[in-house]
Amino acid sequence: MSSRADILGRIRAGLGRDDANAVAGRSALDAYLAAKPQGPKPKVDGDLLARFREKSEQLSSTVDAVATPQEVPQAVARYLSAQQLPAQAVCWPELASLPWQQAGIAVEARAANSSDLLGITGCYCALAETGTLVLCSSPNTPSAASLLPETHIAIVPAGRIVSGMEEAWQLIRRETGELPRAVNFISGPSRTGDIEQTIVLGAHGPYRVHIVIVNTEK
Amino acid sequence: MHFKARAGQKLADVILQDNLKKAKSKFVDRRATAILDLDDFEATRDSATALRDRVLNDLDLWLEKFEQQAAKSGASVLWARDGAEICWLVIDIAHRHGVKKAIKSKSMLSEEAGLNQALETAGIQPVETDLGEYILQISDNEPPSHIIAPVFHKSKEEVSALFARTHHLPAKDDIQALTREAREVLRPHFLSAEMGISGGNFLIAETGSVALVTNEGNGRMVTTLPKVHVVITGIEKVIPTLEDLATLMRLLPRSATGQSISNYFSLLTGAKQAAESDGPEHLYFILVDNGRADLVGGEFAEMLRCIRCGACMNHCPVYQAVGGHAYGWVYPGPMGAVLTPLFTGMQNALDLPQAATLCNQCGVVCPVKIPLPQLLLKLRAKQVEAHLRPFGERLGLRAWAWLALHPALYALATRIGVRYLLWLARDGKRNDRIRVLGVAPEWTLGRDFPAPEGKTFRELYAARKETA
Numbered sequence: 001m002s003s004r005a006d007i008l009g010r011i012r013a014g015l016g017r018d019d020a021n022a023v024a025g026r027s028a029l030d031a032y033l034a035a036k037p038q039g040p041k042p043k044v045d046g047d048l049l050a051r052f053r054e055k056s057e058q059l060s061s062t063v064d065a066v067a068t069p070q071e072v073p074q075a076v077a078r079y080l081s082a083q084q085l086p087a088q089a090v091c092w093p094e095l096a097s098l099p100w101q102q103a104g105i106a107v108e109a110r111a112a113n114s115s116d117l118l119g120i121t122g123c124y125c126a127l128a129e130t131g132t133l134v135l136c137s138s139p140n141t142p143s144a145a146s147l148l149p150e151t152h153i154a155i156v157p158a159g160r161i162v163s164g165m166e167e168a169w170q171l172i173r174r175e176t177g178e179l180p181r182a183v184n185f186i187s188g189p190s191r192t193g194d195i196e197q198t199i200v201l202g203a204h205g206p207y208r209v210h211i212v213i214v215n216t217e218k
Numbered sequence: 219m220h221f222k223a224r225a226g227q228k229l230a231d232v233i234l235q236d237n238l239k240k241a242k243s244k245f246v247d248r249r250a251t252a253i254l255d256l257d258d259f260e261a262t263r264d265s266a267t268a269l270r271d272r273v274l275n276d277l278d279l280w281l282e283k284f285e286q287q288a289a290k291s292g293a294s295v296l297w298a299r300d301g302a303e304i305c306w307l308v309i310d311i312a313h314r315h316g317v318k319k320a321i322k323s324k325s326m327l328s329e330e331a332g333l334n335q336a337l338e339t340a341g342i343q344p345v346e347t348d349l350g351e352y353i354l355q356i357s358d359n360e361p362p363s364h365i366i367a368p369v370f371h372k373s374k375e376e377v378s379a380l381f382a383r384t385h386h387l388p389a390k391d392d393i394q395a396l397t398r399e400a401r402e403v404l405r406p407h408f409l410s411a412e413m414g415i416s417g418g419n420f421l422i423a424e425t426g427s428v429a430l431v432t433n434e435g436n437g438r439m440v441t442t443l444p445k446v447h448v449v450i451t452g453i454e455k456v457i458p459t460l461e462d463l464a465t466l467m468r469l470l471p472r473s474a475t476g477q478s479i480s481n482y483f484s485l486l487t488g489a490k491q492a493a494e495s496d497g498p499e500h501l502y503f504i505l506v507d508n509g510r511a512d513l514v515g516g517e518f519a520e521m522l523r524c525i526r527c528g529a530c531m532n533h534c535p536v537y538q539a540v541g542g543h544a545y546g547w548v549y550p551g552p553m554g555a556v557l558t559p560l561f562t563g564m565q566n567a568l569d570l571p572q573a574a575t576l577c578n579q580c581g582v583v584c585p586v587k588i589p590l591p592q593l594l595l596k597l598r599a600k601q602v603e604a605h606l607r608p609f610g611e612r613l614g615l616r617a618w619a620w621l622a623l624h625p626a627l628y629a630l631a632t633r634i635g636v637r638y639l640l641w642l643a644r645d646g647k648r649n650d651r652i653r654v655l656g657v658a659p660e661w662t663l664g665r666d667f668p669a670p671e672g673k674t675f676r677e678l679y680a681a682r683k684e685t686a
């Protein structure tokens with residue numbers, strides 16, 4: 001007997017499965033999948049942007065805001081000089097057209113590698129409940145740019161801030177239909193507490209996460 | 219060696235005791251704060267419990283659904299009955315793709331299977347990348363002592379000495395520097411490995427995806443950089459929808475480390491698309507039984523709800539006193555005291571169900587409301603039914619049962635017993651304490667036995683009746 005048949009067989013025996021209750025069970029399962037009931041959610045009301053900002057900062061990210069996408073490179077340049085970081089970056093192909101050069105930053109739109117110190121990405125959406133960035137992988141939005149470099153800068157359009165994870169799933173279902181290969185939820189710089197339960201920032205991922213919110217309605 | 223003997227050693231280990239004391243309250247305090255920002259923590263627990271039960275009550279159907287959806291997304295789904303089969307499957311996949319090195323993000327199933335040793339024997343180099351797991355690997359493959367903080371038992375001085383010895387670099391004395399050193403040592407491994415092996419926190423039936431939670435980012439590396447990704451998870455990890463994932467993700471990090479959300483949380487579906495610059499070309503799921511299937515539908519089925527958060531051990535007075543290694547297998551603390559006998563056989567973990575005070579701290583904090591103390595009591599009852607208790611205990615209980623059926627003799631025996639206990643207490647400075655209990659001297663090694671008031675209940679009852 002295959003392992004699959006053996007394992008499923010023993011589960012079925014434990015549950016008293018027969019043909020009749022399997023039919024009923026399958027239709028209950030499909031009904032549940034169609035209904036997608038939500039559990040209790042904490043109240044996230046009022047200003048999503050303010051809440052996102054506050055929560056992000058609590059997670060040790062830093063946050064800046066500009067009015068238009070064109071102003072993003074300037075904001076990035078300000079951050080880099082304040083942090084005394086080199087003005088050299090790898091970015092998502094979809095961000096290649098921003099005026100990086102005018103802001104004095106040498107930006108290459110390609111896959112990130114381990115010698116890149118700064119990765120610039122956008123985001124699919126962001127969660128106000130926890131201050132979390134949601135990134136979906138695709139050829140134009142590769143995962144490694146937010147992972148390999150020591151500094152990660154993420155551009156967040158204010159209109160893409162939703163209240164919680166449920167709303168993010170709904171957005172993905174509505175806009176893209178199929179799930180991308182990877183949906184990455186990023187909440188601040190990487191960290192570990194493995195040695196003596198003492199939190200240290202910068203484990204295997206970035207040491208710093210800087211968020212530039214683009215608030216076109218401002 | 220049994221729990222009792224191991225616990226004795228651990229209690230006498232001065233360094234361990236010091237380390238346990240240092241780590242102790244951090245998780246507890248952080249969790250207490252973190253659950254406050256859920257407006258209704260109890261309702262969220264109820265909802266999580268219900269959704270876990272929903273899956274477990276139809277586990278065969280949900281697994282079929284998951285398998286279907288995963289296959290649709292391009293992943294391969296394999297099944298393993300036990301640890302040996304896990305090892306066999308992983309090695310087979312590795313050989314098929316010409317893998318020389320496998321980077322690993324924490325997987326408890328890999329611990330259950332002893333996968334690292336098997337890979338090494340097959341000529342494949344396994345590299346643990348979770349900082350804690352890495353420390354254990356270079357410490358001679360030491361087993362973890364906590365399911366989410368594997369080196370709970372080690373001090374930074376011990377880690378520092380270990381790093382200096384293994385990396386041939388000057389010893390660092392602060393935790394930040396140690397963490398950076400591990401990052402720098404492990405980075406080349408991430409970039410050169412052909413295979414990534416991870417556990418899975420949840421499998422989502424709706425989409426055929428795996429959800430992976432990490433803080434360090436190693437989980438993302440392991441599932442993004444190598445060309446092959448193998449997910450090893452227990453069959454009980456399935457949940458229905460992405461909405462259910464949202465509910466459980468409000469509980470898991472809060473219960474585990476007291477975080478409102480883990481740093482990284484990835485939902486992975488299928489292999490990489492043609493034009494993508496990263497992501498694995500091949501995605502495999504190994505769904506593991508190893509003792510789980512037989513629990514489905516039975517009296518211990520509630521244990522399968524477990525989401526491996528570790529809150530029960532963080533709050534357990536026994537765990538806090540002896541640490542995780544005393545439990546002798548992969549899973550420590552209250553959940554381990556239940557799982558180990560169920561997974562490895564009752565006769566192999568005889569004193570684990572006794573390794574609890576039944577104070578119910580674990581039951582109170584468990585995010586999916588597993589009644590751990592009740593399950594431990596059930597296991598104790600099973601041991602008695604299976605005649606697995608020691609001869610002395612069985613004889614004692616038999617004698618007591620016989621005596622209880624003979625009221626006159628029982629009255630006499632308890633009268634003598636009470637007088638005997640009083641006599642034992644006579645030479646203390648306070649005569650309400652017994653320093654050494656004659657019939658069970660072990661019991662009073664670390665504590666006094668309270669002396670009885672002087673008369674038995676029956677004597678008092680009779681006396682009252684006379685005066686009334």
Ligand code: SF4
Nearest residue numbers: 524525527528530584
């Ligand atoms: S038994 Fe409950 S508290 Fe313990 S690890 Fe499992 S889910 Fe967490």
